[in-house]
Amino acid sequence: MLRIENVSFTYDKDAILEDINLRIQRREHVAIIGESGCGKSTLLKIIYGLMDLEQGGIFWEDEAVLGPAFNLVPGASFMKYLSQDFDLMPFITVSENISQYLSVFYPKELEERTHELLEMIEMTEFADKKVKNLSGGQQQRVALARVLAQKPEVLLLDEPFSHIDNFLKNSLRRNIFKYLKENGITCVVATHDYEDVLPFTDRVFVLKDKKVMAKGKPMDLYKNPKSLYVASLFGEANSISIDVLKSYANTKRKIIVYAHEFRISETSGIPTVVKTCYAMGPFYLVLGETEDEAKLFFHSPVKLEPEKKVYLNVSLETINQRLQTTASD
Numbered sequence: 001m002l003r004i005e006n007v008s009f010t011y012d013k014d015a016i017l018e019d020i021n022l023r024i025q026r027r028e029h030v031a032i033i034g035e036s037g038c039g040k041s042t043l044l045k046i047i048y049g050l051m052d053l054e055q056g057g058i059f060w061e062d063e064a065v066l067g068p069a070f071n072l073v074p075g076a077s078f079m080k081y082l083s084q085d086f087d088l089m090p091f092i093t094v095s096e097n098i099s100q101y102l103s104v105f106y107p108k109e110l111e112e113r114t115h116e117l118l119e120m121i122e123m124t125e126f127a128d129k130k131v132k133n134l135s136g137g138q139q140q141r142v143a144l145a146r147v148l149a150q151k152p153e154v155l156l157l158d159e160p161f162s163h164i165d166n167f168l169k170n171s172l173r174r175n176i177f178k179y180l181k182e183n184g185i186t187c188v189v190a191t192h193d194y195e196d197v198l199p200f201t202d203r204v205f206v207l208k209d210k211k212v213m214a215k216g217k218p219m220d221l222y223k224n225p226k227s228l229y230v231a232s233l234f235g236e237a238n239s240i241s242i243d244v245l246k247s248y249a250n251t252k253r254k255i256i257v258y259a260h261e262f263r264i265s266e267t268s269g270i271p272t273v274v275k276t277c278y279a280m281g282p283f284y285l286v287l288g289e290t291e292d293e294a295k296l297f298f299h300s301p302v303k304l305e306p307e308k309k310v311y312l313n314v315s316l317e318t319i320n321q322r323l324q325t326t327a328s329d
C-alpha cells in the first residue's frame with residue numbers, strides 16, 4: 001500500500017497542500033484531479049521523493065520515501081515519475097531511449113521488450129529516429145514507453161496524454177492502462193481530463209483549496225457530484241434551485257444538473273432564452289438565460305438561433321438521484 005500521511009507543503013510561504021491523507025492499494029489505479037494550479041504536480045513530486053517535507057510522510061508498504069535531503073539521487077527507486085518535461089535523451093534514437101535501462105546481458109529480451117513497447121505507443125516506424133527530431137506528442141509517447149520499460153512498482157503520471165492528439169489518445173490510453181493492470185503496476189495519474197479518469201481508474205481524489213475535497217469511484221463521483229466544482233471536472237454543469245426545476249417544490253435547495261440532462265420542450269418547463277450555441281460535433285452546447293437572468297448550459301441535438309425561447313426540463317429520476325447529494329456551490 002502507498003500511504004500519503006498528513007502531508008502539508010508550502011513553496012516559500014505559499015501553502016499549496018494541507019493535511020493530505022491518501023491510501024492507495026497495490027495495483028490500484030487512482031487519479032488526482034482538479035483545476036490548474038491546485039497542486040497535482042506538487043503532490044506527485046512529493047510522493048516520488050523530490051521534495052523535503054516539513055510535515056507528514058510518504059510510505060510504500062513499510063518503507064518511508066525520503067526527500068532530497070536524505071538521498072544523493074532524489075526519487076524512490078521502485079517508483080517512476082513521468083513529469084510534464086518528459087526527461088528524454090534528445091541525441092539518441094527512440095529505441096535507445098526506451099531500452100536505455102534494460103539489461104544488455106539479455107539482448108533478446110531487450111529487443112522483444114523494446115519492440116513490445118514501441119508497438120504499444122504505435123511508434124514502431126520511428127524506432128531509429130533521433131528523439132530531438134520528434135514532435136511534442138511523439139516525445140510524450142516515447143517518454144511513456146521509457147518509464148514503462150523500467151517496470152516500476154508504482155508509476156506516477158503527470159498529465160500523460162496532454163500533448164497527444166485525439167486521434168491517437170484513445171487507443172494509447174487503452175493500451176497503457178491495460179498494460180499497467182496486466183503487469184500489476186500501481187498508478188497515480190494527475191489530470192484534469194475526465195476521459196483519463198472515468199474508464200481507467202479505480203478511484204479518484206479531487207483536489208481543491210489545498211485539500212482533498214471529494215473522493216470515490218469515478219462513476220460514483222460523476223453521478224453524484226457533491227459540488228459544481230466536482231461536476232465541472234466531468235463536463236458543463238449547472239447548480240439549480242429545485243423550485244426552479246419544479247415550480248410546485250417548496251425548497252430552494254440546489255442540485256447539480258449536467259448540461260446533457262436537460263430535455264428541451266417547445267411548450268413547458270423553465271423558460272430560457274438562447275444566448276450562444278456552440279457546435280460540439282454530436283450535439284450543440286447552448287448557453288441560455290432564464291427569466292431571473294441565471295445562466296444555464298444545456299445540450300441540443302439541433303442548432304438553436306440566439307434569442308429563441310425554449311423550455312427546459314429535468315427528469316424526476318435525475319432530481320431524486322441528486323437529492324441524495326448536496327450541491328455546495
Ligand SMILES: Nc1ncnc2c1ncn2[C@@H]1O[C@H](COP(=O)(O)OP(=O)(O)OP(=O)(O)O)[C@@H](O)[C@H]1O
Pocket residue numbers: 011012016034035036037038039040041042043192
Ligand atoms: N517551484 C515552485 N515555486 C513556487 N511555486 C510553485 C512552484 N511550482 C509550483 N508552484 C505553485 O504551486 C501551485 C501548484 O502548482 P502545481 O504545478 O502543483 O499545480 P497543478 O495542479 O499540477 O497545475 P497544472 O494542472 O496547471 O499542471 C501553483 O500555484 C504554482 O504556481
